[in-house]
Amino acid sequence: MISSNSTKAGGPAVRIENLDKYYGTFHALRKVNLSVERGERIVICGPSGSGKSTMIRCINRLEQHNGGRITVLGTELNDDIGNIDGIRREVGMVFQHFNLFPHMTVLENCMIAPTLVRNQPRAEAEATARRYLEKVRIPEQAMKFPGQLSGGQQQRVAIARALCMQPQIMLFDEPTSALDPEMISEVLDVMVTLASDGMTMICVTHEMGFARRVADRVIFMDGGEIVEQAPPEEFFTASQNERTRQFLSQVLGH
Amino acid sequence: MVSLLRNQKVRNTLLQVVYVGSLAALVLAGIIIARRNLAEQGITSGFDFLYKSTGWDVNFSLLPATANDPYWWFFLIGIINTLFLGCTGLILATLVGTIVGLARTSANELAQLLGRTYVDIFRNIPLILQVFFWYALITHLPTPRAAHEAWGLLLTSRGLYVPAPNVGGVAMALATSAVIAAIALPVWLGRTSRLSQPFGQRATIQLAGAAAALACAAIILVVGRLPDAPLLDFPALQGLNLRGGLRVPPEFSALAIAIAIYGGSYIAEIVRGGFKSVGKGQMEAARSLGLSPWRVFTLVRLPLALRAMLPILANQYVWLMKATTMGIAVGFTDFFMIVALTINHSGQTLEVIGILMGGFLAINLSLAAVFNRINKAIALKGNQLRG
Numbered sequence: 004m005i006s007s008n009s010t011k012a013g014g015p016a017v018r019i020e021n022l023d024k025y026y027g028t029f030h031a032l033r034k035v036n037l038s039v040e041r042g043e044r045i046v047i048c049g050p051s052g053s054g055k056s057t058m059i060r061c062i063n064r065l066e067q068h069n070g071g072r073i074t075v076l077g078t079e080l081n082d083d084i085g086n087i088d089g090i091r092r093e094v095g096m097v098f099q100h101f102n103l104f105p106h107m108t109v110l111e112n113c114m115i116a117p118t119l120v121r122n123q124p125r126a127e128a129e130a131t132a133r134r135y136l137e138k139v140r141i142p143e144q145a146m147k148f149p150g151q152l153s154g155g156q157q158q159r160v161a162i163a164r165a166l167c168m169q170p171q172i173m174l175f176d177e178p179t180s181a182l183d184p185e186m187i188s189e190v191l192d193v194m195v196t197l198a199s200d201g202m203t204m205i206c207v208t209h210e211m212g213f214a215r216r217v218a219d220r221v222i223f224m225d226g227g228e229i230v231e232q233a234p235p236e237e238f239f240t241a242s243q244n245e246r247t248r249q250f251l252s253q254v255l256g257h
Numbered sequence: 258m259v260s261l262l263r264n265q266k267v268r269n270t271l272l273q274v275v276y277v278g279s280l281a282a283l284v285l286a287g288i289i290i291a292r293r294n295l296a297e298q299g300i301t302s303g304f305d306f307l308y309k310s311t312g313w314d315v316n317f318s319l320l321p322a323t324a325n326d327p328y329w330w331f332f333l334i335g336i337i338n339t340l341f342l343g344c345t346g347l348i349l350a351t352l353v354g355t356i357v358g359l360a361r362t363s364a365n366e367l368a369q370l371l372g373r374t375y376v377d378i379f380r381n382i383p384l385i386l387q388v389f390f391w392y393a394l395i396t397h398l399p400t401p402r403a404a405h406e407a408w409g410l411l412l413t414s415r416g417l418y419v420p421a422p423n424v425g426g427v428a429m430a431l432a433t434s435a436v437i438a439a440i441a442l443p444v445w446l447g448r449t450s451r452l453s454q455p456f457g458q459r460a461t462i463q464l465a466g467a468a469a470a471l472a473c474a475a476i477i478l479v480v481g482r483l484p485d486a487p488l489l490d491f492p493a494l495q496g497l498n499l500r501g502g503l504r505v506p507p508e509f510s511a512l513a514i515a516i517a518i519y520g521g522s523y524i525a526e527i528v529r530g531g532f533k534s535v536g537k538g539q540m541e542a543a544r545s546l547g548l549s550p551w552r553v554f555t556l557v558r559l560p561l562a563l564r565a566m567l568p569i570l571a572n573q574y575v576w577l578m579k580a581t582t583m584g585i586a587v588g589f590t591d592f593f594m595i596v597a598l599t600i601n602h603s604g605q606t607l608e609v610i611g612i613l614m615g616g617f618l619a620i621n622l623s624l625a626a627v628f629n630r631i632n633k634a635i636a637l638k639g640n641q642l643r644g
Contacts, residue, residue, distance in 0.1 A: 120546065
């Protein structure tokens with residue numbers, strides 16, 4: 004329902020206006036404004052505690068915002084359960100710790116939401132699941148359980164699981180931070196493929212190589228605010244902001 | 258010599274030999290002393306007494322029992338009574354524990370407070386006091402003539418009277434197994450269709466299986482009813498006493514309630530711990546996929562919590578099974594009380610204590626074996642990462 008409305012509406016994929024978020028008295032997000040166009044690839048970076056994860060978790064209501072407006076694919080995110088469910092159907096999310104369901108096989112992990120939320124027939128859901136497992140290059144692991152896979156494989160399953168819902172937007176919350184170095188590239192490769200397919204992506208990551216390769220825009224956050232945003236080449240070479248330069252020198256310095 | 262003693266293997270073997278040797282000596286000495294003392298008192302040891310009739314009666318039995326029946330028959334009655342009380346208590350305790358445990362994990366602060374108060378009170382009062390409390394309460398209920406009635410149930414000082422089905426013994430046994438099948442079938446169907454059926458259809462198949470088994474039970478009951486009698490026999494006052502129906506004696510009710518409430522407070526903590534152990538991440542992932550709160554609970558949170566609870570729950574069940582020995586405090590003829598009576602009447606203390614230990618070992622080892630099987634069957638495969 005949302006998809007048909009919003010594709011006609013045409014507006015931005017995500018629009019965040021004056022977003023405020025508090026944890027108790029801690030002001031986690033301070034009047035953040037951000038608009039993400041359809042098909043745009045955004046990379047968000049910044050020191051820990053700067054509000055990056057909080058912001059993208061607000062986009063699918065894993066965190067409830069305290070002020071401002073979030074509009075996803077033309078639907079405003081408010082207390083309306085129908086809106087929340089509708090938005091979650093269209094927004095896939097990948098987590099730092101994969102969060103696969105350990106008691107289900109890889110295939111079941113990928114099929115549970117399409118069959119139950121989208122009411123897809125089983126055969127169709129399985130075909131979709133196998134297609135996406137192929138896409139993330141682990142079709143042979145379909146009948147295994149998450150605990151039997153390596154971290155990189157698990158994260159690729161998590162990406163496939165999100166893609167099986169055929170979302171219009173994908174959120175990545177530090178998808179490679181919990182991985183061993185040699186597994187980071189296998190996950191990043193999948194993300195690059197996804198980007199070249201035209202997926203709208205919002206990625207919280209410190210993989211600056213990835214940002215340089217695929218991002219349309221790099222956003223730097225600090226202290227709950229967006230400090231700077233720019234296309235990657237400008238961001239990495241000609242940053243105007245003192246805090247950004249300091250952060251970059253720490254991330255790129257070694 | 259010195260070098261041999263410094264050899265690790267030699268030294269370990271030597272220690273083992275000394276340990277096993279002294280243990281054997283201890284047991285042997287015990288047996289010799291016991292035999293000499295028994296001989297001095299003129300008691301013949303052995304198990305011949307098992308075939309003598311007891312000469313006393315039991316106040317509760319699921320099997321026919323008279324004072325002419327032999328001891329071995331009474332032991333069987335005792336074990337069945339213990340199992341019956343234990344199973345009733347365990348099921349009720351699990352129900353109470355689940356409700357209280359869920360209340361403690363809920364977001365509602367009033368429910369949390371009620372749950373915490375419950376656990377604080379009932380976990381800290383000794384079980385025997387609780388047994389006495391419920392027994393006193395039940396035996397102070399009104400006499401049969403002034404009994405309260407609700408839905409055909411009569412609460413009296415002589416026990417709880419419930420309507421009983423007028424059904425033959427064979428049909429009753431068949432219907433009971435059909436009800437057990439109604440519980441077991443969905444579990445089995447869930448396992449066998451795990452990989453071949455999607456989630457929604459799997460639940461339908463399980464429900465259909467359970468419904469079919471229950472329908473079978475109902476048909477067996479209707480067909481197997483005694484001729485010329487209504488299906489249900491309601492208790493009714495006749496003279497000074499109640500006739501008809503089934504009487505649940507106060508001893509049994511008091512023990513079952515006490516075990517349910519005391520055990521429930523422990524199980525509540527196990528349930529709470531189980532739910533707390535489920536990673537927030539898995540539930541967030543389920544929510545972010547658009548699954549409804551109910552499905553997040555039944556498909557992700559509950560299955561993972563159960564896996565964490567089961568080993569501790571097994572431990573608690575074994576413990577509660579042993580708590581049935583409180584029967585002796587209020588005069589319920591459980592296994593332990595029958596053993597105590599037998600010691601008094603036959604004097605075969607050592608043999609009877611041996612039977613008691615063997616009986617409880619058999620019950621609790623079977624219980625543990627069943628739970629180990631379940632645990633193994635549903636164990637999460639591979640290494641787990643805590644999210």
